[in-house]
Every structure is written in C-alpha cells, then in structure tokens.
Amino acid sequence: MSQKKTDRREFLKRSAAVAGAVGLGAAKPALGQDHEHTPVAPEPGAFIRGSDEMTAYGSRSRFVNSVRIPHGGRESPDAFGLDFHIATPLQDSVGEITPSSLHYMGTTRGSFVPDIDPDEHRLMVHGMVDNPIVFSMEDLKRMPSVTRKHFIECAGNRSRSSHTTIQETHGMTSNAEWTGVLLSTVLKEAGVHADADWVVAEGVEEVKGASSIPMAKAMDDCLLCYGMNGEPVRPQQGFPLRLLAPGFEGIFNVKWLRRIKVVDEYYMTYNDFGHLTRDPVNAALGYQIGPKSVITYPSGGQQLPGAGFYEIGGLAWSGGGRVSRVEVSTDGGRSWVDADIRGTAEPMAHTRFSYEWTWDGSECELQSRCIDEIGQIQPSRQQALDFWSTDGERATFVKGQDNSIQPWRVASDGSVHNAIS
Amino acid sequence: MRLAKPSTNKRGTALKTLRALLLLPLLVIGMISVQAQSPTYGVGRTPTENEIRLWDIAIGPRGEELPAGSGSVDMGSELYLSKGCAGCHGTTGSGGMAPRLIKRDAGPNADPWDYGRVLPIRSPYATTVWDFINRAMPLGAEGTLTADEVYALTAYLFFLNDVVEDGTELNEKTLPKIQMPNRSNWVQVPDWLPGQPRLEGYPY
Numbered sequence: 001m002s003q004k005k006t007d008r009r010e011f012l013k014r015s016a017a018v019a020g021a022v023g024l025g026a027a028k029p030a031l032g033q034d035h036e037h038t039p040v041a042p043e044p045g046a047f048i049r050g051s052d053e054m055t056a057y058g059s060r061s062r063f064v065n066s067v068r069i070p071h072g073g074r075e076s077p078d079a080f081g082l083d084f085h086i087a088t089p090l091q092d093s094v095g096e097i098t099p100s101s102l103h104y105m106g107t108t109r110g111s112f113v114p115d116i117d118p119d120e121h122r123l124m125v126h127g128m129v130d131n132p133i134v135f136s137m138e139d140l141k142r143m144p145s146v147t148r149k150h151f152i153e154c155a156g157n158r159s160r161s162s163h164t165t166i167q168e169t170h171g172m173t174s175n176a177e178w179t180g181v182l183l184s185t186v187l188k189e190a191g192v193h194a195d196a197d198w199v200v201a202e203g204v205e206e207v208k209g210a211s212s213i214p215m216a217k218a219m220d221d222c223l224l225c226y227g228m229n230g231e232p233v234r235p236q237q238g239f240p241l242r243l244l245a246p247g248f249e250g251i252f253n254v255k256w257l258r259r260i261k262v263v264d265e266y267y268m269t270y271n272d273f274g275h276l277t278r279d280p281v282n283a284a285l286g287y288q289i290g291p292k293s294v295i296t297y298p299s300g301g302q303q304l305p306g307a308g309f310y311e312i313g314g315l316a317w318s319g320g321g322r323v324s325r326v327e328v329s330t331d332g333g334r335s336w337v338d339a340d341i342r343g344t345a346e347p348m349a350h351t352r353f354s355y356e357w358t359w360d361g362s363e364c365e366l367q368s369r370c371i372d373e374i375g376q377i378q379p380s381r382q383q384a385l386d387f388w389s390t391d392g393e394r395a396t397f398v399k400g401q402d403n404s405i406q407p408w409r410v411a412s413d414g415s416v417h418n419a420i421s
Numbered sequence: 422m423r424l425a426k427p428s429t430n431k432r433g434t435a436l437k438t439l440r441a442l443l444l445l446p447l448l449v450i451g452m453i454s455v456q457a458q459s460p461t462y463g464v465g466r467t468p469t470e471n472e473i474r475l476w477d478i479a480i481g482p483r484g485e486e487l488p489a490g491s492g493s494v495d496m497g498s499e500l501y502l503s504k505g506c507a508g509c510h511g512t513t514g515s516g517g518m519a520p521r522l523i524k525r526d527a528g529p530n531a532d533p534w535d536y537g538r539v540l541p542i543r544s545p546y547a548t549t550v551w552d553f554i555n556r557a558m559p560l561g562a563e564g565t566l567t568a569d570e571v572y573a574l575t576a577y578l579f580f581l582n583d584v585v586e587d588g589t590e591l592n593e594k595t596l597p598k599i600q601m602p603n604r605s606n607w608v609q610v611p612d613w614l615p616g617q618p619r620l621e622g623y624p625y
Contacts, residue, residue: 109557126473133465134472142464189460200479207557208564210479214613221615259476266609267481268546270553276543276607278534283608284620291625321616376618379625387623403625 066092068102069167072156074110082110083236085154087171090296093315096149096343096350098174100229105236106154106172106250108271114205114256118232118240121204123224127262130191137240140226143181143189148223148246149349151175151317153289155249158402161420166299169406169418173317175350176237178244179227183260184219192219192262200261200269201243201254210269211252213245215262221246221347224257246348247288247319249401281388285400289319291378292403293326293353293370304414307361312339315350318372322346325371326353332365332407332419333380339368359410365419366408380405381420480552484597487551490568491592494585497577500570504559514581519560523581533602541578545607547599551575572596 048054070076071087078084086105088098098104118137126132135143154172163169187199192215199218202210213222223244225233233239238255245252251271266272275286293316298304312330316323323345327336339353353368369378379387381404388395398404407419468476480486501507507517514523524536536542541550555571557563566574572591579585584599591599611620 124468124473124476126468126477131460132468132473133460134468135465139465143462189462189464191459202479206561206563208478210556214610216613216615259479261477261479263479263481265481265483267479268544268549269479270540270549270557273540273544273549273553275610276545276603278607280608280611281620281623283610285623287610287613288619290619320618374616374618375624377624384625387625400619 066102068104069171071104071168071172078110082112083107084110085156085172086236087167088174090166090170090173090294090315091299091302093296094313096175096315096352097229098176098350100176100231100234100237103174103176103228103234103237104152104154104172106156108209108251108274109207111205111207111209113235115235116204116240116256121240121258123241123258123260125186125190125260125262127199127260128193128196128264129187129262130193131189133186133190135186137226140181140224140241144185145179145181146223147177147179147227149175149177149346150223150244150246151348151350152244152250152253153292153317153401155251155286155401158398159404159406159418159420161418163300163418163420165301165418166294166296166406169300169420170294172250173350175315175317176228177230178223178225180223180225180241180244183222183224183243186224186260187218187262190262193264196262196264198263198266200259200263200267201252201257202259202261203238203254203256204258205256207270209251209254209271210267211254211271212263212267212269213248213252217245217248247321249287249289252287279399281399289317289401290403291318291320291323291370291372291376292316293323293368293378294406295328295366295368295408298366298410298416299408300416300418302416304359304410304416306414307359309356309358312355312357312366314339314353314368316353316368316370317348317350318370318376319348320376321348321373323351323353323370324373326351327369327371328353328355328357329367329369330357330364333367333405336369361412363412364410366410367405369405378403378405478552478556480548480555482546482548482597484548484593487548487593487596488568489593490572491590492569492571492573492576493590494573494576494580494587496569496573497575497580500574501577504566504570504574506559506574509560514578522578524583533606536582539582541575542582542584542601543603545601545603545605547575547579547584547596547601550578551596 066089068086071085074084076084076086088102088104121137123135151173157172159169197215198212200210200212202208225242225244233242241257243254243257277283295314297313316326326339328339329336339355342352342354345351371377384398384404385395409417409419477486509517509519510522511517515521521539524539524542527535551571554574576589576591
C-alpha cells in the first residue's frame with residue numbers, strides 16, 4: 001500500500017517536471033527549492049469533462065497557453081480581418097515539429113485567407129509541356145506521394161536589438177511534416193519541354209501571388225502538399241494545396257496553389273520584383289536560406305531559477321541540406337563544443353540539438369552555430385559583416401536572409417536577454 | 422574582400438568539393454530525364470484551350486499572354502480616380518498608405534535605382550506592371566478591371582514616371598516594347614543547383 005503511494009508520488013513529481021518543461025519559461029523552482037507536496041489527487045471536480053468537441057477534435061490543456069503573436073509591427077488580424085505576419089512561439093517548442101496551429105504565417109500584402117472548397121479546387125499544369133493537365137484534389141491524392149519534414153522561413157526573419165524574445169527574433173520559421181506529390185512527378189507526367197527552365201507557381205488568393213522557381217529546383221524536391229502534420233494543410237498554410245520549395249525563402253512556398261506554368265525565362269512576377277537587385281551577392285543570397293540555428297532554451301525573456309544543471313536546447317536548419325553539426329558556446333563565442341543532435345537530421349528541416357550545461361551562476365553568453373552537410377557555417381554577425389566590409393566602407397547589414405548567430409546573455413540573476421548589439 | 426575562416430572551414434571546403442564531384446554525373450542524368458514524355462499515370466484531365474486562356478494571367482517579359490485591348494494615358498488618369506487607386510496610393514501617386522507609384526526626385530541624369538522601390542519605374546519590364554494591376558488591383562475588387570482599363574492604368578503610371586509621353590495609348594503589341602530604364606540594369610539570380618552553397622566563395 002505504502003509502496004503504491006510512493007509510486008504515485010514519484011509519478012506526480014515526474015509529471016510536474018514534464019509540465020514545467022512545456023511552460024512559458026517563467027520562473028520554475030529548481031530541485032531543492034520546491035516545497036513538500038502531499039500525494040493527493042487533483043481537487044475534487046478538477047477534471048476535464050468529456051464533451052462532443054473533445055471527442056471529435058481534442059484540445060490542449062488550459063494550463064498550456066503558448067500562442068502566436070503578430071510580427072513586424074503591424075497588427076494581425078487588422079480591422080478588416082486581413083492576416084499579416086504571425087510569429088511562432090519557438091521559446092516553448094519541444095521536438096522538431098511546429099504544431100499546425102502554431103506554424104508561422106507570412107503574407108506579401110496582408111491577405112484574407114481564402115475559404116476554399118477542396119472539391120472545387122483545381123491545379124492546372126501547363127505552358128511548355130506536351131500534356132497540359134488539370135488535377136482535382138482527388139486526382140492529386142491518387143498520385144504517388146511522399147511525406148517529408150521541412151522548415152519554411154520568412155526572408156525577414158532577422159534578429160534586431162529591439163527584440164526581447166526568440167519569438168520576435170526568430171519566430172518567422174516553423175517546421176512541419178508535409179505530405180503530397182513531388183512537383184517533379186507532375187512535371188514529368190505533363191512532359192516538360194527541353195528548353196523550359198523556369199516554372200511560375202500561382203495561388204488563388206485575391207492577389208494571385210506568383211513566384212518564379214528555377215526548373216532545377218522544381219525537378220529536385222519541390223512538393224505539392226495537401227497534408228501537414230497528419231491532417232489537411234491548414235487554411236493559413238494554403239489549404240487545400242500549397243507548394244513547398246524546401247530551403248528557399250518563404251515567399252516561394254506558394255499557398256492556395258492553383259497553377260504551375262512552365263516557361264523559358266524568369267517571369268519577373270510582383271513577388272520576383274521583391275528580389276530585384278543589381279548586386280549579384282544579394283541576388284545569390286536571396287534564394288536559398290543559409291545555415292542557421294538558435295537556442296530556444298534558455299532564450300530571451302526566460303528566467304533561470306538558479307545555478308545548476310540545465311539542458312540547453314535549440315533548433316538548427318539550413319536551406320543547403322542536412323544539418324551535419326551544431327556547436328554551442330557558453331562564453332560568448334570564445335570556445336565551442338559539439339552539441340548533441342536529437343533525432344535524425346533531415347534535409348531542409350529543423351533539427352533539434354541539446355547540450356548538457358551546468359550554470360555556475362555568473363553572467364555568461366550562450367550561442368549556437370550550425371554547420372550543414374555542404375560545409376556552410378553559420379557566421380557570427382561580426383564575421384558576416386567583416387566579410388562584406390571593405391577598407392572604405394563598413395558593412396552594417398547581413399546580406400540576404402540574415403543567418404547570423406543569436407547571442408543570449410544570461411545575467412547573474414538568471415534573467416535571459418537578447419545580446420545582439 | 423576578406424574571408425574570416427572559422428576552424429571548421431577547411432573541412433567544409435573539402436566536403437563541398439567532394440560533393441560537387443559526386444553530384445556531376447547525377448546532374449547530367451537529371452537533365453536527361455527532363456526530356457518530354459508521355460503520361461505515366463494518366464490521372465487528371467486535359468484542359469481546353471479556352472480554359473488555359475482564362476486561367477493564364479501570368480504575363481512574361483515578351484508579353485505573349487497579353488490580351489487584345491488598348492488604353493490611353495487620359496483614360497488611365499480618370500480610372501486612377503474612379504477605381505479608387507488614389508484612395509490608397511495618393512492622388513499624385515504618393516503619400517497614401519499603399520506603395521508609392523511615382524519616382525522620387527533624384528535630380529537630372531539620375532540613376533534609375535535612385536528613384537526608389539517604385540514598381541512602374543524600377544521594374545525592368547512593362548509587363549510586370551500590367552500583370553500586377555490585372556491580377557491584384559484594386560484592393561477588394563481584384564481581377565475586375567477590363568483589359569482596356571489595365572492598359573490605360575499602366576499607361577498612366579508610365580506617364581507619371583516619364584517612361585511614356587502624354588497622349589500615349591498602349592496595347593498588347595506596344596506594351597512589351599517599352600524600354601524600361603532598368604531593362605538591363607539588374608542581375609539575374611545565379612543558376613541554382615541542388616547541394617550547392619548559396620554563393621561560391623562565401624563560407625556562410
């Protein structure tokens with residue numbers, strides 16, 4: 001009997017520890033500071049009564065209140081119900097998958113999310129092909145499918161000194177398990193002409209957002225996705241069909257996809273115009289996302305309860321392929337040690353890393369850096385700026401999508417701060 | 422340009438070279454497989470010519486997809502008010518909440534890039550302007566403008582930016598021939614290949 005009670009107490013303690021780990025990063029008492037708990041069940045009546053809703057589509061605990069926030073200084077939704085940029089709460093993330101409800105969202109202009117009846121939705125593949133094809137969603141689901149984990153990241157996901165939390169500095173990236181048909185499967189079915197070297201992908205929303213994508217990318221790993229994290233793609237993510245261009249900037253991952261047009265030149269769509277530059281470096285760095293990582297715990301705005309053991313955790317990713325290695329520094333980048341890769345690093349996917357760390361209670365700066373399988377190394381902001389600085393002119397902006405290292409300063413009181421200057 | 426090399430860079434470069442060598446034969450095979458072929462699965466249906474024409478609103482630089490029609494600067498200046506453009510973009514093409522449509526004053530013999538990020542002057546192709554007005558304007562009534570109205574509004578914006586003269590009328594033949602100031606004054610993105618760094622010589 002007493003043995004049973006002890007087991008139960010141990011179980012409750014462990015449950016509490018797990019619950020704490022998914023909390024908002026608020027102060028949690030460290031072991032030894034916790035008060036004595038009596039081994040009682042929750043208060044009478046403290047249960048979640050079954051409901052039709054909970055039977056049909058479960059929801060999370062009322063104690064879990066991690067939410068997305070508008071990003072970039074513009075309200076979302078606005079007074080008209082337009083969604084703009086919405087950032088994911090990376091500070092609360094565990095594992096590699098972003099829950100669909102928390103996946104970041106970006107729009108080019110502020111956009112109503114179209115309310116699409118999937119039975120009426122069609123994808124047209126045409127242009128420089130032997131056999132133009134119109135697919136219904138049912139047709140697409142008959143085609144050979146793949147399921148892959150991929151991150152998406154907004155080109156504007158850039159840490160600024162005014163940001164305090166990781167949700168502000170890095171919240172415009174998310175990672176999901178995507179299911180659909182390889183674009184190459186559909187293009188081969190249509191029979192692409194030998195001299196075609198671009199595709200234009202177009203959505204059905206009110207601005208009919210369209211992006212030009214190189215044929216080499218289209219034939220390599222682009223996906224026509226109808227599934228996301230085991231269920232249909234969410235409306236904010238392009239229901240019923242979205243394009244995934246793994247590792248390319250967010251805007252290429254066309255949502256509410258209705259059309260793939262095969263062409264023989266860069267089409268300079270309005271989205272493409274956003275990339276227009278006469279600097280070859282900006283042009284080259286404005287497509288594929290570089291190697292990048294960030295420590296999610298401890299991160300800005302969180303509070304460490306005191307000196308002692310912590311598992312530093314974070315996410316690493318690269319548009320160039322798999323993450324091959326992640327290094328962590330606890331002394332502001334002076335020395336680096338290998339972090340553990342948790343799970344399997346997959347191409348163009350968030351990869352979780354961790355590092356077992358005992359904090360001595362003194363002020364320090366935590367950093368992480370990603371090395372990908374093609375040898376690209378995540379730079380410090382200093383390194384990236386040094387690279388582009390000339391004797392006459394000091395670079396002040398990391399070109400392309402900013403993939404520089406995020407420093408978090410842990411103050412001696414355990415508070416964690418953005419150390420970007 | 423200086424190259425700050427972290428300790429791991431040598432290993433990275435070696436890996437990169439190795440991967441590039443390994444990838445070469447794969448790429449050649451990949452290119453051959455892009456050759457036209459008959460359907461394998463036979464799923465889906467063939468669209469009609471008319472269906473493709475109605476769907477195809479992507480106007481390439483050559484303007485081949487442009488529908489027949491025409492519109493003048495004068496027509497465009499009236500439409501700019503009657504269609505509500507001025508409400509968001511300002512009566513003079515600036516000062517509204519929506520993106521600016523008239524070039525910034527950059528003095529005589531200005532570099533076109535000094536006019537600001539203004540679509541109807543910075544875009545290398547006239548077709549991009551026609552395409553975007555046609556697909557995405559006006560706010561809340563996207564896709565409702567007739568072809569003539571889009572030609573007229575495009576002509577008016579080009580007039581505001583000194584790309585065409587007053588009195589100009591544009592149609593499907595003349596619009597793609599407009600020489601935008603940045604026609605050759607931009608860089609194409611480099612050829613993308615799988616498994617390659619973003620930029621040769623850039624370690625990051």
